[in-house]
Amino acid sequence: xxxxxxxxxxxxxxxxxxxxxxxxxxxxxxxxxxxxxxxxxxxxxxxxxxxxxxxxxxxxxxxxxxxxxxxxxxxxxxxxxxxxxxxxxxxxxxxxxxxxxxxxxxxxxxxxxxxxxxxxxxxxxxxxxxxxxxxxxxxxxxxxxxxxxxxxxxxxxxxxxxxxxxxxxxxxxxxxxxx
Numbered sequence: 262x263x264x265x266x267x268x269x270x271x272x273x274x275x276x277x278x279x280x281x282x283x284x285x286x287x288x289x290x291x292x293x294x295x296x297x298x299x300x301x302x303x304x305x306x307x308x309x310x311x312x313x314x315x316x317x318x319x320x321x322x323x324x325x326x327x328x329x330x331x332x333x334x335x336x337x338x339x340x341x342x343x344x345x346x347x348x349x350x351x352x353x354x355x356x357x358x359x360x361x362x363x364x365x366x367x368x369x370x371x372x373x374x375x376x377x378x379x380x381x382x383x384x385x386x387x388x389x390x391x392x393x394x395x396x397x398x399x400x401x402x403x404x405x406x407x408x409x410x411x412x413x414x415x416x417x418x419x420x421x422x423x424x425x426x427x428x429x430x431x432x433x434x435x436x437x438x439x440x
Contacts, residue, residue: 275305280310283309283311284327284328288339307346311347312326316365316370317330318330338377346379347377348381349380387434
């Protein structure tokens with residue numbers, strides 16, 4: 262479908278720019294190959310947003326991302342090759358994630374910026390596991406926090422859920438003082 266849409270934009274002579282979401286694991290010979298990247302660039306694609314998440318293969322596996330750090334690097338290299346801006350999001354603070362793996366994420370961001378100087382690689386946000394998810398259950402087990410039982414208890418919970426969070430409130434984080 263992406264090929265057909267990109268080709269339609271070109272065939273009709275539309276002069277538009279657009280961006281899209283992509284997955285790091287899609288940069289392969291079956292999906293986002295060289296031909297498709299060249300085509301979408303020609304049709305006006307200027308950026309691809311990806312959840313790159315971590316500089317740790319162990320954390321990527323824990324997240325079930327279906328990729329490794331080398332795949333993230335390849336995706337950014339491919340975007341750079343075709344003049345497409347890669348936009349990457351990262352998360353730290355996973356249960357069992359030590360400081361060294363958080364540092365690996367920071368180092369990966371710096372490496373990606375060297376590969377793609379125009380790339381946008383956002384500083385890592387803190388993990389916020391949502392109730393009902395597997396990672397939430399894992400965080401509960403690892404962090405030992407008291408889960409609210411009612412909506413009222415959730416509303417009264419004194420964990421900042423805005424942009425800025427006190428890492429010590431997220432008890433599953435191993436080294437909160439480091440953040």
